[in-house]
């Protein structure tokens with residue numbers, strides 16, 4: 001170890017991966033419906049796409065996890081974005097491309113992708 | 124690039140390891156591979172979470188689901204339900220962590236709510252075998268700061284101003300100790316860490332070393348810089364294999380990163396560390412005995428002065444601190460004196476880790492601010508006494524300490540309050556006793572321990588403690604007189620005044636303190652020949668109450684020594700001269716006709 005900068009570099013490399021262990025911390029949660037029909041509709045791929053994009057963009061304030069049946073099988077894959085103090089946003093028929101946009105626009109730039117939300121699609 | 128989206132933390136502390144957590148780790152890995160999620164879910168082996176009584180413990184993040192008493196059979200269910208489908212397995216959750224069907228943050232549960240974690244900050248949070256995780260949570264930043272921005276004098280000033288006192292028992296101000304050593308002429312000096320932890324029932328230091336070994340390594344390097352030492356030794360008992368192993372891994376990783384070794388952070392400062400294994404004699408925890416043992420000689424105390432800060436290891440200035448003391452140092456450097464001074468009481472700053480044991484629901488490891496009341500520790504954090512029994516007393520300070528009776532349950536625990544009520548902080552063992560505990564028996568237990576552990580070098584301890592134990596045995600056998608009680612007190616005071624080292628000087632404490640609060644129990648044993656708690660076997664009698672006995676002979680058939688006789692359908696009697704007090708008859712009788720008194 002030659003300098004503080006070197007230490008800082010090791011820290012930065014690992015810290016994002018550790019943030020997930022913060023207890024009761026109020027970050028953004030992305031949940032993907034992964035019951036039988038969700039998986040059949042490709043939710044697994046959606047989940048992977050979100051994970052990859054979060055990793056690529058070095059996002060540390062959001063976690064992604066799976067949930068059970070959301071109750072709208074025909075709109076699967078479904079992803080929900082839960083942010084403390086805000087209304088839940090539900091995205092439907094989320095494929096890889098949509099997932100990438102959601103991460104970039106909603107999670108990183110804080111602008112929900114209205115056209116993919118359940119309200120817009122159901123109209 | 125793949126994001127690890129869930130972490131499964133499995134406790135690898137000694138408690139959970141002995142209840143089978145290693146198997147859980149392999150089982151999780153197998154199950155995760157089976158469902159094809161081994162890459163995105165990480166299994167992390169951590170140190171103790173504190174709730175050892177409910178082990179093995181598993182926590183799954185990001186949800187923070189706290190699963191308790193997990194068996195390998197449960198693992199498949201957790202993976203299939205929680206990890207694959209996102210459905211938390213409610214029936215495996217620690218019940219206190221669920222409220223209105225929702226998982227509460229752990230810090231809101233009664234067990235954690237009153238705690239404050241400084242020394243245990245990373246325990247149960249990081250993988251102790253991975254230096255990167257320690258660094259991610261600001262590890263080695265304090266060392267970096269000290270080496271690049273501060274002079275040794277400034278470091279010592281901060282430790283002095285923080286008011287940090289030794290956590291190994293005595294409560295001596297750490298900054299002062301460092302200052303003495305720093306003021307010795309330049310030359311070879313040493314830094315020592317006392318991880319001997321001989322107090323029966325204590326496992327605080329073991330847990331820190333198992334859960335966060337780097338915090339101790341970092342602090343020892345800081346101490347080395349402060350006093351001008353380039354070599355350190357960690358003296359740890361060989362009975363702690365997990366801790367020894369993790370410590371060695373941590374030292375090797377620190378060396379690999381150049382955080383130990385030559386020219387750390389590109390400065391002139393070099394520092395190295397070695398582990399020395401102790402054979403587990405209690406007296407080797409005493410500082411002078413510990414140092415002779417490190418030197419490869421028989422671990423016997425020697426008179427002080429000279430103090431180790433002047434003449435320690437191989438006659439060179441040496442500081443010796445306890446594991447928990449060290450674990451506080453990096454946090455003080457990073458967060459500042461003011462932060463630390465605002466925690467705790469006026470004269471005892473910071474927190475103290477306790478190993479909660481005995482008659483308490485949540486046995487385990489807790490860290491609370493100094494000044495927390497015994498009531499909070501026992502009732503809130505500890506979850507109270509099992510089976511609806513009443514709290515009677517708590518023993519702190521192990522064989523050197525004393526008891527706190529129920530009447531003082533609201534005492535705010537710090538170094539000075541404990542001394543003032545005749546106990547002491549000690550290293551942090553806290554043994555809870557309920558109404559079924561006999562205080563004379565407790566005192567005898569600790570004295571037996573010190574008699575066994577006395578090194579025999581000085582007469583007051585070698586002979587005196589043995590004499591005390593003989594008197595206590597007479598008392599519990601119902602053969603003592605009030606004269607014996609007077610002798611017991613006399614002996615206690617003279618040993619305290621004349622023994623060579625702390626072991627002997629403090630050995631009478633458990634007797635003196637139980638005498639202070641429970642003299643009536645001693646007198647009951649001596650005068651009435653009765654043990655009020657019903658513990659001392661030789662004072663017990665099993666008796667059949669003739670009015671209740673229906674003469675069924677069940678008891679007689681259970682008695683291993685044929686002490687019970689009688690005619691069917693008339694009351695049976697116990698021959699006291701034959702009875703060995705095994706209690707079998709009492710449990711056999713369906714009519715509750717047998718009493719113990």
Ligand SMILES: Cc1cc2nc3c(=O)[nH]c(=O)nc-3n(C[C@H](O)[C@H](O)[C@H](O)COP(=O)(O)O)c2cc1C
Nearest residue numbers: 289290291317320321408409410444445448625626
């Ligand atoms: C018989 C005896 C046993 C001791 N055992 C320990 C021990 O296991 N661990 C410990 O840290 N200190 C123990 N001590 C206290 C040490 O002598 C010493 O005071 C302490 O390690 C100093 O560190 P500190 O100032 O950080 O507490 C013991 C003292 C005596 C008299």
Ligand code: SF4
Nearest residue numbers: 579580581584624627
């Ligand atoms: S007090 Fe006991 S342990 Fe200490 S030196 Fe004397 S005999 Fe040995």
Ligand code: SF4
Nearest residue numbers: 682702703705706708
């Ligand atoms: S206590 Fe045991 S030995 Fe004594 S009478 Fe009952 S069964 Fe027999």
Ligand code: SF4
Nearest residue numbers: 672673675676678712
């Ligand atoms: S078991 Fe109870 S009731 Fe039966 S003989 Fe013994 S004391 Fe009497």
Ligand code: FES
Nearest residue numbers: 035069071072073
């Ligand atoms: S199973 Fe997918 S919404 Fe019900």
Ligand code: FES
Nearest residue numbers: 136138139171175
């Ligand atoms: S050893 Fe696992 S919680 Fe203490």
